[in-house]
Amino acid sequence: MMEKKYWQSFGELNSSDEFKKSLENEFSQELLPLEDVSEILDAKTPRRDFLKYIGFSTAAAALAASCQTPVRKSVPFLNKRDDITPGISNYYASTYVSDGDVIPVVVKQREGRPIKIEGNTLSPLTNGGTSAAVQASVLDLYDTSRLRHPMAKGKEATFEVIDKMIAEDLTAIEGKALVLLTSSITSPTTKQVITEFLAKYPGGKHVQYDAVSYSGMIEANQSSYGKKSIPSYHFENAKVIVSIGADFLGTWLSPVVFSRQYAQTRKIDAAKPEMSRHFQFESYMSLTGANADERYLHKPSETGAVAVALLSALGGSVTSNLQGNAAEGVKKAAAELMANKGAALVVCGSNDPNVQIIVNAINEAIGATGKTIDWSSTANYRQGVDLDMATLVNDLNAGNVGALLIYGPNPAYNYFAADKFKAGLKKCPVTISFNEKMDETAELCKYILPSHHWLESWGDAEAQGGNISLIQPLIHPLFKTRQFEDSLLKWNGSSSAVIGTDSTSVGNRSAKEGNDYQTYFKKYWTSKVGGDDKFTIALQDGIVGSGSANRNVNNGSDSTTKATNKNNTKDTTGIVKTLTTALGFSGASFSGNVADAAAKVAAIKGGGTEIVLYQKVSLGTGNNANNPWLQELPDPISKATWDNYAMISPAMGKSLFNIDIFNRNHTDKYEVEPKKPVVKITANGKSVVLPVLILPGIHPNVIALAVGYGRQSADNNKTAEYIGKAANGAGVNVYPLATYNGATVDYFAVNASIEKTGDTYAIAQSQVHNVTEGRPIIRETTLTKFIANPKDLNKHEEEELKTYGEDYVKDATMYPYYDKPGMKWGMSIDLNTCTGCSACVVACHAENNIPVVGKHEVARxxxxHWLRIDRYYTGSPENPDVIFQPMLCQHCDNAPCENVCPVSATNHSSEGLNQMAYNRCIGTRYCANNCPYKVRRFNWHDYNGSDSFADNQKGTISEASMMMNDDLTRMVLNPDVTVRSRGVMEKCSFCVQRLQEGKLDAKKENRVVKDGDIQTACMQACPTNAILFSNVNDRNSRVSQIRNVEQKDRKFYVLEQLHTLSNVNYLAKIRNTNRVVGDIHDDSHEGGDFHGTKEANTEKHK
Structure with a gap:
């Protein structure tokens, strides 16, 4: 029979000779850390010199042994706080707010240190979901590049001195404007503090600026609905989803919220054979596009043309000139939208207000407003208006601004006209930065008053209208910092407010009351919720109006702030019902000028090679550039780390470099070697130099560039100190390539030139580290095929396994089979709802003290990473389908790794865990060689700084790894997990420390462990609930029900024919499409396009 082929790289697809050779060299000398003894390894080394080396090394060892080990003194805990018990974790509710994201969380605190972040399941928006950035934000608290004190004119000063200097300077600006420049503010109390502060300065302005702007949507909604805001979207109510360049599962608006909603429409079983259909129109392979059922390519300049064509196909009175494959896709999408009026949604990533007006008209035509779009609860994630920022920059250069206060933004780095902004900043007499780090903007300011990290702060956030979550400090400020709101209250001479009936009222003041923000914040919300007890409950839950107002305050130690439950797994019906009743669900009256918008869209001219700027799920806009966890996180699509690059299509690669990626001879060198050719890209008079990656799924005339990289101090020698060691030298800043159309910023450029430089640059990719060698790894089918015969998915594998005997588990082995009573842990992963967001990868990293190795080591x-997300292509090499598969230790009952370990360092527990005894491991690496899943990791160096001599690894490991070994950064380590040393193998443990904690909690309560009591870090972090973990010996547990009842037809095990007896099962991918998918053709529909056309070299025959 014919079988689909899945591939991770072109080298694997083509089975090139050089690629095969690289597979044989898994443990080759080039990949081993032997640089320090390279001369000894040289066969030409004379015998006498060799003996000298040996003698010297012996003497050095003896000398090291005679040295006194450094003394590390412990500080006794003499005055124990009531709420802290050594060895016991506390959990507190708070809210992550950064770069437009608002995610309610529960923070794990150990001996007063925040060490792990989980989602708050009481939130009706996120339902406990998180993202990679949220998981990694705890590391930012311990960032060695954080500012540790206030500064005035480049020198350290006290807050008292700076407050006096600023008071004098602000008094002297009469006649000129005072402007407060912030990122989008979602906090009701912060907005009120700003309003009160600006009231003291006539003509004072508040300008909100977002590094990646959504001003086009805001302006379009003002024109269409009279509402200068963004509505709430409800993907869970949509049967048909059309996205035009909006990466809503990756970085667009609120991907954690949207991922949860989207996943609800993608869960499927034989009893409920329904799922949404998702069309994606885009220029490059985004995370959302990789998850789409049908995907069509267009140039960035044609985004508006696609929207107009869709409106025209729906019966709108506009004319479409769109041609090619995207036009065919529009016809299909329009037919589906018309057939599902009231249950459909169209979103668009364009920042052009005219394009967004067209999209608004489309949603009106399909009845989305009031059904999948809610105007009664507007989203506050992004509020910046590009015209306001452009006006501010002009005013700065004209000398009209007397004082500029900056809280959050970094326009000296990420504004498209950064040079113009910096020139204007120099003309402003009073410049004040409240940013946490010495970023590109802060270092240009006269005064720097670093604010607290969010884990050190009080506050609140209103992500969407009526959905309010609270922020509370988890640790005393580590440095001499002061919260931004405290500074404004101090300078304003304000005291704690007595709040009126709305969130903008100023209220009365009492001079005798405190003027700190904590008091201000508490009085605000005490008045709002109706008393101290209800405020305390809201603070414990982290959510205002969570339906818990009738319960009593948690009377445990320090109960005013502690979360009621570490997992917050209690029923959330109350909060959902309360908010839904309060908010309602409504649309708005549309009055947009569609004809005028269509005419302006038609006037947009593209041409030549076009550039599109995008965000990665790791670094986003670049605020987190100094986070090593995020830098080392492989990009879900390219699988590259530590850099950005120019993504180009195979067609452009062939025309530019004469690299025919589909030809075996040309593939050899390019795919296997990390060094890639470097190009110079020029657009709008600005140039950048980057390496190129040739990847499928990109328009032939498009170059995709990731923002968020290329952080650099004005004095480049200070970059490592100011910006941070992890960010230093990582990538290139491409924000200057964005353009301004007179109203909004466009994140694309046309008529770009690209020229070869002749240089090469190494990119550390993880996508070719592990290959499948043609083995059946993935299973998928179409929705219609699954409905017609669900059992077809596993038919071939079941027939193959029958050759071993009637009972595969028992008969396919020479060893006797034993029943295993008690607990047996198992995991189920749904490939239909795994989006590849990588939140699980970072969660695992944080929970298990996984080391950072740096770019050079990743390349080797x-x-x-204990958990990786494998990205597989299938179908057309030019524009393939994509499947993500989380891969971790499978905890096999018949584990190949256990049989080959000479010291039994890896063995099997009575609960089905494949476990590691670290102090027994001697580093033979036989287990890694014998693991068919390639999930074991070896410590080639002392990445975690376990050596008693802190500098022993200096020069052998990366600066980022050395940064992670700093005493400050090591505060993030989880004391429940052993920190591994050099020469030790490690892998996924199914979070055994959590298993033990859950069992001990149940034992103390004299009960059995309940299903759901224990969650692995990856399961708890997942925003789509794609990962489930249970005791599979319990027939009623979630995983048992999925395997044996609900999803038995979709269930499969990777490499099951090897008889490893994995304890991790997967659920097959189902695509809701009427086209060819590899060799899967839904015959119940007509048509098809090149998107799924079968290529001869993508098939193999049995």
């Missing part, structure tokens, strides 16, 4: 296949 030495990355340490």
């Amino acid at each position: 296949y030495h990355d340490m």
Whole structure:
């Protein structure tokens, strides 16, 4: 029979000779850390010199042994706080707010240190979901590049001195404007503090600026609905979803919220054979596009043309000139939208207000407003207006601004006209930065008053209208910092407010009351919720109006702030019902000028090679550039780390470099070697130099560039100190390539030139570290095929396994089979709802003290992630389908790794865990060689700084790894998990420390462990609930029900024919499409396009 082929790289697809050779060299000398003894390894080394080396090394060892080990003194805990018990974790509710994201969380605190972040399941928006950035934000608290004190004119000063200097300077600006420049503010109390402060300065302005702007949507909604805001979207109510360049599962608006909603429409079983259909129109392979059922390519300049064509196909009175494959896709999408009026949604990533007006008209035509779009609860994630920022920059350069206060933004780095902004900043007499780090903007300011990290702060956030979550400090400020709101209250001479009936009222003042923000914040919300007890409950839950107002305050130690439950797994019906009743669900009256918008869209001219700027799920806009966890996180699509690059299509690669990626001879060198050719890209008079990656799924005339990289101090020698060691030298800043159309910023450019430089640059990719060698790894089908015969998915594998005997588990082995009573842990992963967001990868990293190895080590296949997300292509090599598969230790009952370990360092527990005894491991690496899943990781160096001599690894490991070994950064380590040393193998443990904690909690309560009591870090972080973990010996547990009842037809095990007896099962991918998918053709529909056309070299025959 004919079988689909899945591939991770072109080298694997083509089975090139050089690629095969690289597979044989898994443990080759080039990949081993032997640089320090390279001369000894040289066969030409004379015998006498060799003996000298040996003698010297012996003497050095003896000398090291005679040295006194450094003394590390412990500080006794003499005055124990009531709420802290050594060895016991506390959990507190708070809210992550950064770069437009608002995610309610529960923070794990150990001996007063925040060490792990989980989602708050009481939130009706996120339902406990998180993202990679949220999981990694705890590391930012311990960032060695954080500012540690206030500064005035480049020198350290006290707050008292600076407050006096600023008071004098602000008094002297009469006649000129005072402007407060912030990122989008979602906090009701912060908005009120700003309003009160600006009231003291006539003509004072508040300008909100977002590094990646959504001004086009805001302006379009003002024109269409009279509402200068963004509505709430409800993907869970949509049967048909059309996205035009909006990466709503990756970085667009609120991907954690949208991922949860989207996943609800993608869960499917034989009893409920329904799922949404998702069309994606885009220029490059985004995370959302990789998850789409049908995907069509267009140039960035044609985004508006696609929207107009869709409106025209729906019966709108506009004319479409769109041609090519995207036009065919529009016809299909329009037919589906018309057939599902009232249950459909169209979103668009364009920042052009005219394009967004067209999209608004489309949603009106399909009845989305009031059904999948809610105007009664507007979203506050992004509020910046590009015209306001442009006006501010002009005013700065004209000398009209007397004082500029900056809280959050970094326009000296990420504004498209950064040079113009910096020139204007120099003309402003009073410049004040409240940013946490010495970023590109802060270092240009006269005064720097660093604000607290969010884990050190009080506050609140209103992500959407009526959905309010609270922020509370988890640790005393580590440095001499002061919260931004405290500074404004101090300078304003304000005291704690007595709040009126709405969130903008100023209220009365009492001079005798405190003027700190904590008091201000408490009085605000005490008045709002109706008393101290209800405020305390809201603070414990982290959510205002959570339906818990009738319960009593948690009377445990320090009960005013502690979360009621570490997992917050209690029923959330109350909060959902309360908010839904309060908010309602409504649309708005549309009055947009569609004809005028269509005419302006038609006037947009593209041409030549076009550039599109995008965000990665790791670094986003670049605020987190100094976070090593995020830098080392492989990009879900390119699988590259530590850099950005120019993504180009195979067609452009062939025309530019004469690299025919589909030809075996040309593939050899390009795919296997990390060094890639470097190009110079020029657009709008600005140039950048980057390496190129040739990837499928990109328009032939498009170059995709990721923002968020290329952080650099004005004095480049200070970059490592100011910006941070992890960010230093990582990538290139491409924000200057964005353009301004007179109203909004466009994140694309046309008529770009690209020229070869002749140089090469190494990119550390993880996508070719592990290959499948043609083995059946993935299973998928179409929705219609699954409905017609669900059992077809596993038919071939079941027939193959029958050759071993009637009972595969028992008969396919020479060893006797034993029943295993008690607990047996298992995991189920749904490939239909795994989007590849990588939140699980970072969660695992944080929970299990996984080391950072740096770019050089990743390039040598030495990355340490216990959990990786394998990205597989299938179908057309030019524009393939994509499947994501989380891969971790399968905890096999018949584990190949256990049989080959000479010291039994890896063995099997009575609960089905494949476990590691670290102090027994001697580093033979036989287990890694014998693991068919390639999930074991070896510590080639002392990445975690376990050596008693802190500097022993200096020069052998990266600066980022050394940064992670700093005493400050090591505060993030989880004391429940052993920190591994050099020469030790490690892998996924199913979070055994959590298993033990859950069992002990149940034992103390004299009960059995309940299903759901224990969650692995990856399961708890997942925003789509794609990962489930249970005791599979319990027939009623979630995983048992999925395997044996609900999803038994979709269930499969990877490499099951090897008889490893994995304890991790997967659920097959189902695509809701009427086209060819590899060799899967839905015959119940007509048509098809090149998107799924079968290529001869993508098939193999049995």
